[in-house]
Amino acid sequence: MKNTPDRLLASGIKDALFGEGVTVVQPVNLYGCEIGDQCFIGPFVEIQRSVKIGARTKVQSHSFICELVTIGSDCFIGHGVMFVNDTFQKGGPARGDKSLWKSTQIGNHVSIGSNATILPVSICDHVVIGAGAVVTKSIHEPGVYAGSPARKIK
Numbered sequence: 001m002k003n004t005p006d007r008l009l010a011s012g013i014k015d016a017l018f019g020e021g022v023t024v025v026q027p028v029n030l031y032g033c034e035i036g037d038q039c040f041i042g043p044f045v046e047i048q049r050s051v052k053i054g055a056r057t058k059v060q061s062h063s064f065i066c067e068l069v070t071i072g073s074d075c076f077i078g079h080g081v082m083f084v085n086d087t088f089q090k091g092g093p094a095r096g097d098k099s100l101w102k103s104t105q106i107g108n109h110v111s112i113g114s115n116a117t118i119l120p121v122s123i124c125d126h127v128v129i130g131a132g133a134v135v136t137k138s139i140h141e142p143g144v145y146a147g148s149p150a151r152k153i154k
């Protein structure tokens with residue numbers, strides 16, 4: 001055993017593009033993503049390559065936004081929201097085989113409660129997702145959705 005790993009990578013901001021008036025609270029791990037005007041990104045957030053986030057969207061602390069996710073404008077992503085692109089469709093992780101990954105599209109004016117998990121789906125404009133929800137299917141009608149699996153409650 002040794003007291004340093006053989007490979008030590010630093011989190012930070014790399015190859016990300018920002019619009020005007022964006023606030024980011026360090027530490028974050030943002031790389032290869034595009035963050036629109038006036039967005040807020042809280043601490044301990046990871047946003048991966050190719051993610052696009054529209055203007056005025058707020059991403060609260062501890063959320064994870066993976067590759068193949070697109071989020072519209074005026075959205076609120078609560079604390080600890082987890083997006084998923086690898087559904088383990090072959091009985092386990094894709095282990096880097098991106099052909100097995102699936103995408104997620106979030107519309108405009110979508111609010112996602114803390115600790116929700118969003119599997120690869122599309123969510124239309126003007127939707128609220130409750131805290132702790134697990135969204136397993138696409139949502140095509142505005143409304144309030146909660147629970148696991150998420151169902152329309154209002």
Ligand SMILES: CC(C)(COP(=O)(O)OP(=O)(O)OC[C@H]1O[C@@H](n2cnc3c(N)ncnc32)[C@H](O)[C@@H]1OP(=O)(O)O)[C@@H](O)C(=O)NCCC(=O)NCCS
Pocket residue numbers: 078079112113114128129130131132133144145146147153154
């Ligand atoms: C989903 C949510 C928007 C619904 O709020 P609401 O419209 O005021 O709904 P109510 O409190 O009247 O609850 C309606 C029903 O849904 C249930 N419910 C509410 N939120 C729920 C949730 N997150 N998961 C599962 N069920 C939920 C309630 O228990 C209630 O059930 P009942 O009719 O059997 O009693 C809200 O509860 C929520 O989860 N907000 C997320 C807030 C958040 O995470 N903010 C982040 C920043 S701090």
